[in-house]
Amino acid sequence: MKVLSVTSECAPLVKTGGLADVAGALPGALGPLVVDMRTLLPGYPAVLKAAKNAEAVTEYRDLMGGPATLRAAKVRDLDLLILDAPHLFDREGSIYLGPDGKDWPDNPERFAALSWVAAEIARDGAADWTPDVVHCHDWQAALAPYYLRNSDIPTILTIHNIAFHGLAPADRIGPLRLAPEDFDREGYEFWGQVSALKAGLVWATKLTTVSPTYAQELMREEFGMGLDGVMRARRADLSGILNGIDEQTWNPATDPLVTTYKAPRGKAKNKAELRRIMGLPESDGPLCVVISRLTEQKGLDMLIDALPALTERGGQLALLGSGSAYLEYAFHAAAGQPNVAVRIGYDEALSHKMIAGGDAILVPSRFEPCGLTQLYGLRYGTVPVVALTGGLADTVINASPAALAKGVATGIQFYPVTTDALSGALSRLCDLWELPEIWTRLQKNGMSQPVDWKLSAEAYASLYEVVKA
Numbered sequence: 001m002k003v004l005s006v007t008s009e010c011a012p013l014v015k016t017g018g019l020a021d022v023a024g025a026l027p028g029a030l031g032p033l034v035v036d037m038r039t040l041l042p043g044y045p046a047v048l049k050a051a052k053n054a055e056a057v058t059e060y061r062d063l064m065g066g067p068a069t070l071r072a073a074k075v076r077d078l079d080l081l082i083l084d085a086p087h088l089f090d091r092e093g094s095i096y097l098g099p100d101g102k103d104w105p106d107n108p109e110r111f112a113a114l115s116w117v118a119a120e121i122a123r124d125g126a127a128d129w130t131p132d133v134v135h136c137h138d139w140q141a142a143l144a145p146y147y148l149r150n151s152d153i154p155t156i157l158t159i160h161n162i163a164f165h166g167l168a169p170a171d172r173i174g175p176l177r178l179a180p181e182d183f184d185r186e187g188y189e190f191w192g193q194v195s196a197l198k199a200g201l202v203w204a205t206k207l208t209t210v211s212p213t214y215a216q217e218l219m220r221e222e223f224g225m226g227l228d229g230v231m232r233a234r235r236a237d238l239s240g241i242l243n244g245i246d247e248q249t250w251n252p253a254t255d256p257l258v259t260t261y262k263a264p265r266g267k268a269k270n271k272a273e274l275r276r277i278m279g280l281p282e283s284d285g286p287l288c289v290v291i292s293r294l295t296e297q298k299g300l301d302m303l304i305d306a307l308p309a310l311t312e313r314g315g316q317l318a319l320l321g322s323g324s325a326y327l328e329y330a331f332h333a334a335a336g337q338p339n340v341a342v343r344i345g346y347d348e349a350l351s352h353k354m355i356a357g358g359d360a361i362l363v364p365s366r367f368e369p370c371g372l373t374q375l376y377g378l379r380y381g382t383v384p385v386v387a388l389t390g391g392l393a394d395t396v397i398n399a400s401p402a403a404l405a406k407g408v409a410t411g412i413q414f415y416p417v418t419t420d421a422l423s424g425a426l427s428r429l430c431d432l433w434e435l436p437e438i439w440t441r442l443q444k445n446g447m448s449q450p451v452d453w454k455l456s457a458e459a460y461a462s463l464y465e466v467v468k469a
């Protein structure tokens with residue numbers, strides 16, 4: 001089975017969020033299932049630098065406004081096809097945002113070009129390789145199923161986050177190589193604009209998202225971001241396949257970035273080190289960590305108001321994140337308290353030290369397609385405190401009296417997703433922290449819960465067989 005994975009980011013080469021982790025881990029997870037996956041990725045400067053010996057395999061004279069070259073390279077264990085299009089991708093800084101912090105104005109063209117080339121590879125092959133299935137991720141790759149609409153090549157679109165639609169004004173229909181007759185409610189039109197994501201949702205052979213609960217939520221108005229009707233119409237083709245984590249990178253027993261451990265007591269050194277790095281004093285309460293993009297989705301504005309429920313019981317917070325100016329400012333201000341430490345920025349190495357050194361990890365998201373940091377938390381014996389939504393609902397077993405009695409709980413869930421309920425969850429956390437036997441049980445249960453890719457890779461491999469048949 002040959003599968004072309006089409007993505008705008010891929011760890012460890014280029015990452016802004018969880019999409020990169022998934023795109024980077026899938027090929028390795030699918031290898032043992034005899035799936036030959038190649039990854040089509042934009043030729044950002046960091047990618048071309050990492051793939052210095054990339055070989056040119058196809059030239060395009062005019063790809064959305066300039067010439068481009070498709071290059072093939074192997075970087076670490078990833079088989080890459082890199083779209084080297086300097087007019088679209090040779091830019092320093094963020095891969096999606098210009099220096100003004102706003103989307104690059106030509107983002108629609110940049111990722112339409114990626115999708116167009118995916119369709120070309122699917123039709124004509126590249127480097128003596130032709131995929132059986134095209135697996136697209138998020139809006140950046142969602143035009144590929146549309147460009148392949150008149151072929152019998154099967155496509156899968158995975159929704160990592162339905163909040164991002166890839167909208168463009170209607171006057172871009174021509175430049176984006178779209179057929180004007182499909183600009184309607186049944187097609188890629190969304191309230192008078194072009195929606196790349198909707199095109200994929202309508203034309204892909206199958207749709208997936210990254211947890212079973214989010215698959216159900218997407219069909220509801222509260223979560224569908226205006227596309228719940230499309231999701232309901234495609235209900236029969238939609239499934240939820242839970243993300244796993246890459247255990248080569250995230251394993252407390254082998255992680256080179258932390259003092260390694262196999263049992264919860266091994267966390268003590270990491271906790272002391274984390275306190276030192278973050279400048280936090282000794283304290284009796286639980287040390288909670290957050291590693292997150294700072295956006296509305298992640299619900300961290302509620303955490304600012306709920307913090308007293310933690311700090312008044314001796315608890316501490318260490319937060320690493322970046323994003324909205326308002327939240328960055330609010331957390332800076334919160335860091336004035338002695339038991340709160342905040343790092344604004346993106347720091348992969350620190351994120352490992354935080355997961356290893358924290359007692360608990362907080363993920364109070366308003367919606368969460370899957371969520372990866374709670375999975376890291378489980379693996380590292382860092383008890384997750386999560387909102388009851390999406391993949392957070394599917395991956396954590398709430399410490400209810402019944403689950404505690406049975407000895408199966410792995411964390412704390414709260415609902416509704418409000419400041420009061422989050423405060424309540426932080427109080428429960430402090431209660432459980434004061435019961436060391438139960439606390440250690442939670443940690444051990446989490447550490448032994450499978451969070452790797454095995455089952456999910458099998459689910460993707462079966463889906464590839466279904467669409468290919």
Ligand SMILES: Nc1ncnc2c1ncn2[C@@H]1O[C@H](COP(=O)(O)OP(=O)(O)O[C@H]2O[C@H](CO)[C@@H](O)[C@H](O)[C@H]2O)[C@@H](O)[C@H]1O
Binds near residue numbers: 160161291322346391
């Ligand atoms: N400041 C920082 N420094 C270092 N590392 C940082 C960081 N901020 C975030 N990260 C890392 O980025 C990743 C974020 O992944 P998540 O799944 O939590 O959310 P995201 O919303 O980006 O992903 C979307 O796609 C993924 C993948 O499908 C879904 O799990 C998720 O629900 C969906 O919203 C994690 O690996 C995290 O450690």
